[in-house]
Amino acid sequence: MRLIIYISVLPLLILLTQCQMEEEESTQNWYKGNLHAHSLWSDGDDFPEMIMDWYKRNDYEFAVLSDHNILAEVDKWITIGDNKGRQQAYEKYKMAFDSTWIQTRRDSLDRIEVKLKMLSEYRGLYEEADSFLIIKAEEITDYHDGKHIHVNATNIQELIPAQGGDNVSDILQNNIDAVNEQRERLGVPMIPHINHPNFYWSINAEDIKKLDGERFFEVYNGHPAVFNFGDETHPGMGEMWDDIQTAYLTNDKPMMYGLATDDSHRYHNMEVGLSNPGRGWVRVGADNLTANAIVEALERGDFYSSSGVELKSISNSNGKLAFTIDPEEGVEYKIQFIGTKKSDLGQPGVVFEEVSGTEASYHLKQDDLYVRAVIISNKIKENPFQEGETEMAWIQPITHP
Numbered sequence: 001m002r003l004i005i006y007i008s009v010l011p012l013l014i015l016l017t018q019c020q021m022e023e024e025e026s027t028q029n030w031y032k033g034n035l036h037a038h039s040l041w042s043d044g045d046d047f048p049e050m051i052m053d054w055y056k057r058n059d060y061e062f063a064v065l066s067d068h069n070i071l072a073e074v075d076k077w078i079t080i081g082d083n084k085g086r087q088q089a090y091e092k093y094k095m096a097f098d099s100t101w102i103q104t105r106r107d108s109l110d111r112i113e114v115k116l117k118m119l120s121e122y123r124g125l126y127e128e129a130d131s132f133l134i135i136k137a138e139e140i141t142d143y144h145d146g147k148h149i150h151v152n153a154t155n156i157q158e159l160i161p162a163q164g165g166d167n168v169s170d171i172l173q174n175n176i177d178a179v180n181e182q183r184e185r186l187g188v189p190m191i192p193h194i195n196h197p198n199f200y201w202s203i204n205a206e207d208i209k210k211l212d213g214e215r216f217f218e219v220y221n222g223h224p225a226v227f228n229f230g231d232e233t234h235p236g237m238g239e240m241w242d243d244i245q246t247a248y249l250t251n252d253k254p255m256m257y258g259l260a261t262d263d264s265h266r267y268h269n270m271e272v273g274l275s276n277p278g279r280g281w282v283r284v285g286a287d288n289l290t291a292n293a294i295v296e297a298l299e300r301g302d303f304y305s306s307s308g309v310e311l312k313s314i315s316n317s318n319g320k321l322a323f324t325i326d327p328e329e330g331v332e333y334k335i336q337f338i339g340t341k342k343s344d345l346g347q348p349g350v351v352f353e354e355v356s357g358t359e360a361s362y363h364l365k366q367d368d369l370y371v372r373a374v375i376i377s378n379k380i381k382e383n384p385f386q387e388g389e390t391e392m393a394w395i396q397p398i399t400h401p
Contacts, residue, residue, distance in 0.1 A: 036264075052123075078114055155190040200225075221263045301396045337352045377390055
């Protein structure tokens, strides 16, 4: 898929340069990818090779396995035993690969054990230049007083143990700092992102407002237990996003961006109530399909997040946000431009404008602190994380130039 980014016309003196920029940017590729998934290396129920095959066959250009507190670069054996998920995975695995690939042994109870393949062993089966990329990742998994505090690290190079801390914010900060320290030390682009804040109601906006060095969180997660839209007493991720964004921008912190991810664990049965793949993804506008280019594009905000809605074009120029939806026949789209007024910081996340249709634009007003957009379709999502879910997309926020 390709999206064309239109750049506004500059004065005549630099028109030639601008035209050259337009020509260069029009060739920018928009890669579909998932940044959060699990395998038998932690609490997923399938082999990494089978999961990468699924993402590649389903038209993703990049994917990760972000298993809990582990990287796939050590010897690890798993017992099949009487676990039905593992039994199912093993039977499919044997159909896909022969005995020269699969390593097995028997444990002291005569149960079959299978050696998991390291990333360095299986990535060559799936990676193709400009077609499919596997990015190394880890879900740094910490706990405090019954709360689940998880931070994904994308393009990580070395394992980071859970850092711990005295409270939720401290634990988040310590793990974020560990990712950023590794990035600085190794000179490799990598990002931390906060996972599913409403999972067990573990992380709130006040926890995130205190942080430094974090620019990403999950506005949508496909796991059925994460409460993306909140409940009667807890805000949804959109509300939380605006609360955090307002606090960040009024305290000279960088923009907070919202990711959509799968957080997939279950691959054998596709149904509501299971954490399946294919529910949330990002489209990233990068110059090429490499891990460094993907991370750098995410940091520029050159991406949108989706649970089904796709775009034809998107532009952000001189304080104007504009985009065109790639429509499906018979589907209706509601577009909301959301932000906070500088004159009313106590009321974050108001709807500046709402339109229906397949294209829309919004030019920041003087009193606007920022604007983002959400697209809500009336198409019921196939295999949703909860019944009645419709396909959506989240456009990243912009501020005044």
